[in-house]
Amino acid sequence: MTTGEKLYQRVAGAIETAILEGRYLPGARLPGERDLAEEFGVSRPTIREAMIALEIRGFVTARHGSGLYVSATAGAAADGPELDVGAFELIEARLLFEGEAAALAATAVDAEMLTRLEEALVAMAADNSGHAERLQADRHFHMLIAEATGNSLVATIIETLWKVREQSPLCVHMFDKARREGVTPRVDEHRLIVDALRAHDPQAARQAMHGHLQRVTEDLLAATELALIEQARSEIEARRDHIARRVAL
Structure with missing residues (x-):
């Protein structure tokens, strides 16, 4: 792996090379996630990122609910x-x-900051809020916590991470897939974080934040998998309609 290369990029690059060199021919089915994770010695989320990257770049497509296949136009x-x-x-x-x-x-949050966090929760839960407004309220909530640390470097690092979420094409694509599957910020999880902050309990606050972000990971795994399943289901339904029309002739 070259300096600065990410794990998913290494996996995607190796599969790209295999495709371009003809080891996986157009129409060939790629190994499943578990097999690839074992082969490359990485986690399934890393394999999922690599597969989505290859999908975006036009190297693979989902087909018939049976997995990912090499695209006919992969070489281009x-x-x-x-x-x-x-x-x-x-x-x-x-x-x-x-x-x-x-x-x-x-350890440092005050009453004013707790009020601002409550306001962010209200904005996140508002019935008339669209996706963009809820996402902005979510970002604002997390940045308020960073501000509450009283450490400007911590706030800068967390702001940078949120900018990556908004600017990395792969991140944007994956979160958009999740949004299309109905994934939205979970207000109840954010509420647990505020409760821990109000109690001035560092361990509970850490655990509440970890629980929230782990749930985001689970939602993303489910949403990206569901997107593939839904695509396959649509193809199956189209084929079923085609067969029904032919039978009716």
Whole structure:
């Protein structure tokens, strides 16, 4: 792995090379996630990021509910976009930094900041809020916790992580898939974080933040898997309709 290369990029690059060299021919089915995770010695979320990256770049497509297949036009995709950081890698970093930020904030948070956090919860839960407004309220909530630490470097790091979420093409693509599957910020999980901060309990605040971000990971895993399943289901339904029309002739 070259300096600065991410795990999912290494996996995606190896599979790209295999496709371009003809080891996986157009129409060939790729091994399943578990097999690839074992082969490359990485986690399933890393494999999922690599597969989505390959899908975006046009190297693979989902088909018939049986997995991912090499695209017929894979050779023309070699100059596709650079995708940068994936959502699972981002959440791993957020777990590290935002968990500790929550613990630190619990020792320093004051009544004014708790009021501002409550206001962010209200905005997140508002019935008339669209996706963009809820996402902004979610971002604001987490940045308030970073601010509550009283450490400007902590706040800068967490702001940088949120910018990655908004600017990395692979991150954006993965979170958009989750949104289309109905995933939205969970107000109850954010409420647990506020409760721990109000109690000035660093351990509870850390655990509440970790629980929240782990749930985000689970939602992303489910949403990206569901997107593949839904695509396959649509193809199956279209084929079923086609057969029914032919039978009716």
